[in-house]
Each structure stands twice: as C-alpha cells, then as structure tokens.
Amino acid sequence: MLRHATTKTRRTTAVLDFLAPTASKVQPQPLVTKPSKRHDTEKLAAFPVSNIKQRIAVSDPDINFFDEKVVELRLALKAGDIARVGELWLQLEDRKLLRLLGRELRGFSERAARLCLTDKTEPWDADERRVVEGIAIAAACEGAVNALTTCMITHIKRSDSQAALDLYRRFLVYSSYQTAPERLPSSTREDVEDANGLALNILGDQLSHQPTFSLVLAAIAAHALEDSFEGALKIILDNPVRINQSVQKEFMASFDDASFRAKVQSYVRRLDIARLISRHHSLSTHITNLASNQDLSRIQKLYQAIIDGLNGPEPYLAAHNSQKSRQRPVVVQEINWAAFLTGFLRCHRRDLAENLWNDMLKHGVQPGVITWTALLDGFDSMGEADAASTSWDNMASQGIRPGILTYRAVISTLFNARRPDDAIEKFAIFKQELANGSLPDTGDALPVYNTVLHGLLNNGRPGDADALLQNLRQKGPKPDIVSYNTFLRHHGRRGEFRAVSVLLERLREDGLTGDAFTFSSVLSALLKVGRTDATDIVLSLMKKQNVEPNVAVFSAIIDQQLREPSEQGLRTAMELLQKMEMNPDAQPNDVTYTGVLASLHRQVWPNTALAEECRRYVLKRMKERNIRSNRHVWRNPEPEGLQGALNYYREMTSRKVPMNYDTWYILLHGLISREEWTVADEMVEDLLRYIKPVGALESLVGRIQRRTAWRMRHLQYNMHRLSREE
Numbered sequence: 226m227l228r229h230a231t232t233k234t235r236r237t238t239a240v241l242d243f244l245a246p247t248a249s250k251v252q253p254q255p256l257v258t259k260p261s262k263r264h265d266t267e268k269l270a271a272f273p274v275s276n277i278k279q280r281i282a283v284s285d286p287d288i289n290f291f292d293e294k295v296v297e298l299r300l301a302l303k304a305g306d307i308a309r310v311g312e313l314w315l316q317l318e319d320r321k322l323l324r325l326l327g328r329e330l331r332g333f334s335e336r337a338a339r340l341c342l343t344d345k346t347e348p349w350d351a352d353e354r355r356v357v358e359g360i361a362i363a364a365a366c367e368g369a370v371n372a373l374t375t376c377m378i379t380h381i382k383r384s385d386s387q388a389a390l391d392l393y394r395r396f397l398v399y400s401s402y403q404t405a406p407e408r409l410p411s412s413t414r415e416d417v418e419d420a421n422g423l424a425l426n427i428l429g430d431q432l433s434h435q436p437t438f439s440l441v442l443a444a445i446a447a448h449a450l451e452d453s454f455e456g457a458l459k460i461i462l463d464n465p466v467r468i469n470q471s472v473q474k475e476f477m478a479s480f481d482d483a484s485f486r487a488k489v490q491s492y493v494r495r496l497d498i499a500r501l502i503s504r505h506h507s508l509s510t511h512i513t514n515l516a517s518n519q520d521l522s523r524i525q526k527l528y529q530a531i532i533d534g535l536n537g538p539e540p541y542l543a544a545h546n547s548q549k550s551r552q553r554p555v556v557v558q559e560i561n562w563a564a565f566l567t568g569f570l571r572c573h574r575r576d577l578a579e580n581l582w583n584d585m586l587k588h589g590v591q592p593g594v595i596t597w598t599a600l601l602d603g604f605d606s607m608g609e610a611d612a613a614s615t616s617w618d619n620m621a622s623q624g625i626r627p628g629i630l631t632y633r634a635v636i637s638t639l640f641n642a643r644r645p646d647d648a649i650e651k652f653a654i655f656k657q658e659l660a661n662g663s664l665p666d667t668g669d670a671l672p673v674y675n676t677v678l679h680g681l682l683n684n685g686r687p688g689d690a691d692a693l694l695q696n697l698r699q700k701g702p703k704p705d706i707v708s709y710n711t712f713l714r715h716h717g718r719r720g721e722f723r724a725v726s727v728l729l730e731r732l733r734e735d736g737l738t739g740d741a742f743t744f745s746s747v748l749s750a751l752l753k754v755g756r757t758d759a760t761d762i763v764l765s766l767m768k769k770q771n772v773e774p775n776v777a778v779f780s781a782i783i784d785q786q787l788r789e790p791s792e793q794g795l796r797t798a799m800e801l802l803q804k805m806e807m808n809p810d811a812q813p814n815d816v817t818y819t820g821v822l823a824s825l826h827r828q829v830w831p832n833t834a835l836a837e838e839c840r841r842y843v844l845k846r847m848k849e850r851n852i853r854s855n856r857h858v859w860r861n862p863e864p865e866g867l868q869g870a871l872n873y874y875r876e877m878t879s880r881k882v883p884m885n886y887d888t889w890y891i892l893l894h895g896l897i898s899r900e901e902w903t904v905a906d907e908m909v910e911d912l913l914r915y916i917k918p919v920g921a922l923e924s925l926v927g928r929i930q931r932r933t934a935w936r937m938r939h940l941q942y943n944m945h946r947l948s949r950e951e
Contacts, residue, residue: 291317301313341357365396449489473490540552674697694712713729741778787825821839
C-alpha cells in the first residue's frame, strides 16, 4: 500500500485526439432500373488497380474524354443505371483518369452508396453487386468511404458478416498498393475528440490509406455479428483509429435491432480502452491533461474500465507478458499504472493511489523505477516533501536504483518545498553517479540541470544559478531553450532588461532560437521598464530570429501575458489579439479566444471595468466567428460579489459543465471570505452528492460544517433561553 511507501521501515512491501465542396445535396432516391448484363462487370470486380493514383501528365484528348464521361457518369448514377455506371467507371480507370475526380469523388461515393440493395429479403444481383462494390473500394482508396461503408452495412443487415469482412480485407489489400492520396475533406470531421476526450493526434505518423473510423466500425460490427470480440480486437489494434461519437451515432442508426446496437457499442467501448492502453505515451498525456483540470471522475472511469478489462467476465487485457494471448493481446505496462498513479495524486486522492498500488501487487506487477518516479512526481504536485523523502529511502531499501527522472522528481519536490539545501545535496549525489556512469541514459541529464536552475532562482539564489548555467555552457550538457527561458522568466518578471539582453545574446551565441515563452518573457521585461512599443519590438525580434508569428505562437504569448492579473498584461494581450485579427496568416482560432476568455474569468483584475469590456469584446468576436466556449472557460475564480458567483454556478449547472476540484474550492473559498454561510451550506450539500472532498477542499468543507454546527447550537441555545424567559 502507498502508506508503506511513505513509512520508514526496513521491511516494506513494494508500494506505489473545408475546403471541399459540400457533397451534393441528396436527391430523391431513384428507382434502380434493371440493366442488361455486361461482360465489363466481371472486369470491374478487379478494381482498383495499383496505378490508379499515379500522378500523370494528362493530354488534351484525355481531358476532353474525362469531361464527357464524368457528365455521363453523373446521369447514370442519377438514373440508377448500375451497368452503365460500371462501364463508364471502367473506361476512366483504363485511361488512368479516376484520380482526376479529386474532391468530387465524395459526391460520387455518396451517390454510389444509394445503389446498394436495401431490401434484406431480395437477392442482390451478382453483376450489380460487383459494380457497386468495385466503385466503393476504388472511392474508399481515394478517401471517400461512404459507398464502402454502406455496402458493408448492407451485408451486415443481411446477416452476411463474411461478405462485409471480405470487402474490408479487399480495401486493405488494394489501398496498400496505393501511393498516399491527398486527404479528402470530411463532412463528418472524423479527426475530432474521441470518446475518452483525447483531443490530440494519438495515431502518430499514420499512413493516409489507413481506414477511417466508419470502415473500422463496420468491420467491428461484422465481428460482433459473429460474436468474435477477438476478431474485432485485432481490427482496432491493426488500425487504431480514434472514436468519433457522431459517426458512431449515425452508423448505429442504420440498424433497427436495439440489442445488436448495444452489443456493438459495448464492443467499441472495450476496444477503445485496448487502443488507448496500447499507446502508452498518448494515454499518459491524456491522463496528465485530465489531472491538470482536476477531472477526477473521468480518470476514475478510465481506470475502472482497465481493471474490468483485466478481471471482467471476458478479460481482454493482460497484466504482464506471461498472460498475453490472442484473447488478451494488450499488456498493461508499468508506464500505464504510473500515469494513473500520478494522476490520482495530482487530484489529491492519496486513497485512490493506495488502491492502485495494491491493484498492481494483486495482479503480480512489481512496482519498478517508473512507478516510484511517478510517486515522487505526485508528491511534488501535492507539496509533500517529507513523504517524497521517505519514499526515496524505501525505494533504495528495496534495491531499486533511481533513474535520471527519479532524481529530477525528488530534487523538484525539495526545491518546491523551500528546502534548497536538501535539493542541492541530492543534486550532488546525482552528478557523482552521472560521472561514475551509474545512471542509464546519461544523454538525457539536462532536465535535471534545468530543474536545479529553476529551483535555485525560485529559492533566491540567482548567483548559484548563473554559475551553473556558465558551467553548462563550458562543460555540458549544453543548455537548451528551456534553460534560457527559466532565466528570462525570472529577470523578465523583475523588469531587469539588461539581464534579459545579456541572456538573449548568450542564446544567440549558443545557436538557439527563441520560442513563444522566450518572446513572452522579453515582452514582460519591456513592459516592466515602460516601453509602450514593447509589442512591436518583440515582433521585430521574432522576425530577426526567423520565427513566424503564427497562430500558435501568438496564442501562447497572449496566454503568458494573462497569467498574472495586471492591467498592463491585459492591455498587451488584447493588443496582440487585435493584431492577429488583422493578420490573414495568423487568424485567432477557438483555442485563442477561449484561452483569453478563460483567463478573464479566472483572474481577479484590478481594473474590473477594463476586464468586463475585454470579456464583452471576446464574446462578440466568438459569436461572429461561430466559436463556442468550452468547459475550461467556466472554471471561474473569484467573480465580483455573491451574485456573480451564483450566476456562474447556475450557468455551469444548466450547461452540465463538470464541477471539478478547483471549481468547488474557488467557489467555497469565495463564499467563506464573504461569510455567506447559508449559501455555502447549500453548496456543500451539492458537492457531497458528486465528489469526496480531500486535502484543501476537505478543510473548507469541514470549516463550513463546523460553522453550521456552531450556528445550530447557538440557535438552539437562544430558543431555549427565550422559552424560559416566557
């Protein structure tokens, strides 16, 4: 258990994810005429050939031929003349002109989808089927998947899972021969946030011919029809596409059988867990983001799903390599456990961290250096230096050698706890082991030095920090942009522009280029010394360093300026925002606007009138650009007065915006400071229905409850005294 990791003893149990022309409007479905049989349909079944996507020079006769046949193809599709469609498509394919369809291909795919047989009882003519399926596969290889998805759905509804899976396999074979196409725009945006809230690219450098979620979902449904979760699991692991709720909802609407829909949805939920577990870095990033927002409920839900995958009636996850099999092909690695451990501790839930540690032991997973490092990182976020020191000693007593990141974690914890001498002592041991070659991955030691630089500056030892930086420049490891940004932030906040200038020159000498944090620090320093042209100076500096002031850079600088609630920073941020709006190459997006709005809500601004004016401006611009605010905007800090706080609370409740740890803390703290005890009682009652308060939040809840109990006793005493007087 976790408490064993933090109790001094020699015998310790091992512890703790537009521009395409809109697809043509759907016309009334035409009656499919019965075409005559043509021998061309036999040849069509062999498409598409591998050279369909070759970039070729097109002669004038070919262009004229293409224009003529495309018009005929549209008419044949509209008339439902499948045989003629197949003949025309084959002619275009034979002359290698299909690629010229380009973005119009999506519209052809949607029309071809309407040629699939809808009557489950009527046999599908073999020649017509070959034509439609051939076109569907060819279109899907170009990125237009509507027809192929519809064909697979048709087979599933006819209880022919093998026909659906055969189409999927043919698509994979044909697409593997293709060169990468230009991605066609999707009207359903299949690259949006997945069911687990992972709004980042978790697929890495994925090949562009990899099937989209709709095709993978159709293959999963076919396996569900066969009761083969194992087959569906292989599909998602071979093609780990992100879950898209809107596509899933539209797909499920194709089936009338509620029990089958529920079965497929159950498959998808479990398969998505397996996909996430198989992508360690993405899962860790996802949990870190959730913990940063104190979104404990989603972390718990995800963790419980993993435990169910290990212990449920149909386990599909393995706790260690010895359990790995075709039925359980995904192993929950130590890095996965470690990510949840840190996440729970960052949400101030030491009890959940203890349970996780015990779960690891129960499943035969011995915590190693990765887990102990995660434990130390968690204690760092909680400010528990004593627990971190004790855990370090217990780790050593169990024969586990610390790694570079383990040293970084404990040094950071000690510095943040204002124990610089202890941190420097650990740093000395680190350098000695590094020199002796006792540590692995010695090339990754710079993060430890950067942590020490940050700690020295934060603990009032700038001389020691500067000496260390000079030593790094001379003897290595060479400082990076993080090293310099640490100093720039320190001196920029103090308006020490001479020191900032020296650092910029050193940065240039070392061949480094500044990033958004660098330029924001310079901007802060210029503002501190009263430069009214600070923004223009920084933009000029960026230009000299060949840094393009794009949306990401602008947004990051604006965010940095709004971190501290100063009128100067607010005015500078709004000036940058307006410069973005006038720059066609750096137009602000939803991240920019919602980030500004969130900062306006989160901080207590000295000039409330200015902050309100900025808030109205941002909301107006968001409305004009059809941008909706997300949940982070509503993590409200200290609005002016009780009514403002209650308005935020009611709006969050009505919009079903989750109330996380920080939100409850800020709200209750504001009510206590205003001595609004009656309202605070109501809020505590609401809070206890959703979460278990711990740490600082638990202290606030206890304070309100004690005050309530005192008021009740006082009221009873007064009533008793009044009755005696009567």
